[in-house]
Every structure is written in structure tokens, then in C-alpha cells.
Amino acid sequence: MVEIKTPAELDAMREAGRIVARALQATVKHAAVGVRLDELDEIAATVIDDAGATPAFLNYHPHFAPTPYPAVLCISVNDVIVHGIPDRYRLEDGDLVSVDCGAYLDGWAGDSAVSFTVGLPRPADLALIDATERALRAGIAAATPGNRMGDIGHAIAAVAQEGGYGTNIDFGGHGIGRRMHEDPHVPNHGRPGRGLVLREGLVLAIEPMFVAGGDSDYRTAADGWALHTLDGSRAAHAEHTVAITADGPRILTTE
Structure with missing residues (x-):
């Protein structure tokens, strides 16, 4: 069921978003x-x-995972697209790192992700991260009343296509509110003018995930969580929790 939030509830979600x-x-x-x-x-x-x-x-224990998630963050390094479990791995020079974080405050959720490099970056990694962030901005810009879900996905996919990047078709964004994952699903591809009509008070976690190799296929790690690119190419992830309002998209997961 798609839930619509009141202005007061959006303000409460904003506080959760600040913490994230x-x-x-x-x-x-x-x-x-x-x-x-x-x-x-x-x-x-x-x-x-x-x-x-x-x-x-x-x-957190979704249906696709064999065990509950064991950490606070998802930290995905290099060829891991999403859901990397933070372990004792030490970051190396040139690593591409994607960090996804979620938190509840007073019963309301916030969810956001960012990608960056450590040490001396590869130019190709910086370009991948930049494209993923531009796709996030494009998806957010499309999140206005009267638009449709396909407009968000189309805006994201257009940036991927322009750069020759792949997108994960099985995982994407989602509704968010009292629960971290609510209806509707927010795909990173779509046809403009198609899908759910976006209404004021709808809150979405919009999260493009781009793969440098252009191949959207992936393999799941033995831990049942981390998704790796099949060809070993690098991946980036960017995400914000966004409310649809009459005044335009309201990003809830900024300081």
C-alpha cells in the first residue's frame, strides 16, 4: 500500500534524514x-x-537474504554494487567505496547513499561516480506532482545510457516512511508518462546504481548479501530520501 505523509510527518522524516x-x-x-x-x-x-x-x-531480514543483516552500514567496494557487509578489509589506494546508511528516529526512517574514492582515484571511477550523482539529481528533478514513476526511471536511465553504464534492473529505490522499505518500487529505468502517478506527500528513496562495464547482470556473494558485477567492473551508488511536494522535490537526507 502506498502511504501519503502529512507535512508534519515529512518534518519528522527530515530529522531522521539529518542523522543519516x-x-x-x-x-x-x-x-x-x-x-x-x-x-x-x-x-x-x-x-x-x-x-x-x-x-x-x-x-534487517528481507525475503531474498538467508540471514539478517549484521551491520549498521552497507559498504560496497569496487566491484560490489550494493549490500556489501563491512568486515576487516582495509581500504587500499584507489578503492571505489559506496556507503549506504539508514536510521529510524521517533518511528520514521531515512535512507541515503554516497560513493567516493580513497587515495589516488582512477579517472574512470570519478566519471562513474559523477554520472551516478547526476542520475540521482535527474531522478529527483522528475519527482514532482503529476509526473509518473516512469519519468523518474527514464531520467536515471538516460544518464546511464549516455555514459555507456549498466543499471541494476532487479534492485532500485523504494517508498519509505514508518518502514525503511515501503511501496512503491522505484526502478532505475522506465518509460516517461507511464506508471504510478506521483502525489504530494509521497516519499521515495531514489537510488541509481551504475556499473562501469555496462552489463547489468550480477552474482550474489556467498554471504547472501553482496551483489558483485559479473565482469569485475566497478560500481557506484547514490541515494536520497525525497518527498514530493507542491513546491518541488524536498530532499530529506541532507545536513
Whole structure:
């Protein structure tokens, strides 16, 4: 069921979104060559706990996963598209890192993701990240009352096609509110003018995931969570929680 939020509820979600933004900022700030992924997870956990919020990913158990998720962040490195579990891996020079974070505050969820490099970046990685962020902005710009879900997906896919990047067709964005994942599904591809009509008060997590190799196929890691590109090419992920309002898209996951 698609839920419509009131202005007061959007304000409450904005506060949850601020905490997610702070956790991501702290994570990016501390990410460097030699830092372990589980150390970054601890940093985000501290930010969320200090704010009186609750991690949204920890112990989350969707139908596709064999076990509950064991961490606060999803940290996906290089060829991991999404859902990488932070472990004792130490970041290496030139790694491309995608960090996804979710939190609940007073019963409302926020969800956001960012990609970046550590050490000396590869130009191709910077171009991939830039395209993914541009796709996110394009998807957000399409999130206006009266548009349709296909307009968001088409805007995202157009950026991918222009750059020759692949997009994950099985995973995408989602509605968000009292639960981190609500209806509707927000695909990263679509036909303009098709799909669900976007209404004021609808809140979506819009999240393009681009693959450098152009191949949208993937394999699932032995842990049942991490999705790797089949050809070993690198991936990037960008996400914001966005409310559809009469005044235009309202991004809820910024500081």
C-alpha cells in the first residue's frame, strides 16, 4: 500500500534524514587508505546512537537474504554494487567505496547513499561516480506532482545510457516512511508518462546504481548479501530520501 505523509510527518522524516546525513559525513571523513570497513561501521553506529536514533539496516531480514543483516552500514567496494557487509578489509589506494546508511528516529526512517574514492582515484571511477550523482539529481528533478514513476526511471536511465553504464534492473529505490522499505518500487529505468502517478506527500528513496562495464547482470556473494558485477567492473551508488511536494522535490537526507 502506498502511504501519503502529512507535512508534519515529512518534518519528522527530515530529522531522521539529518542523522543519516551526519553518519555518512562522518564515515566519508574517516575513510582512508588502511582503515578497516568495520571501523567505519562503528563510526556510523556511534553517530546514530548519540542522536538517539536506531540503525535501520542492523538485523534487517528481507525475503531474498538467508540471514539478517549484521551491520549498521552497507559498504560496497569496487566491484560490489550494493549490500556489501563491512568486515576487516582495509581500504587500499584507489578503492571505489559506496556507503549506504539508514536510521529510524521517533518511528520514521531515512535512507541515503554516497560513493567516493580513497587515495589516488582512477579517472574512470570519478566519471562513474559523477554520472551516478547526476542520475540521482535527474531522478529527483522528475519527482514532482503529476509526473509518473516512469519519468523518474527514464531520467536515471538516460544518464546511464549516455555514459555507456549498466543499471541494476532487479534492485532500485523504494517508498519509505514508518518502514525503511515501503511501496512503491522505484526502478532505475522506465518509460516517461507511464506508471504510478506521483502525489504530494509521497516519499521515495531514489537510488541509481551504475556499473562501469555496462552489463547489468550480477552474482550474489556467498554471504547472501553482496551483489558483485559479473565482469569485475566497478560500481557506484547514490541515494536520497525525497518527498514530493507542491513546491518541488524536498530532499530529506541532507545536513
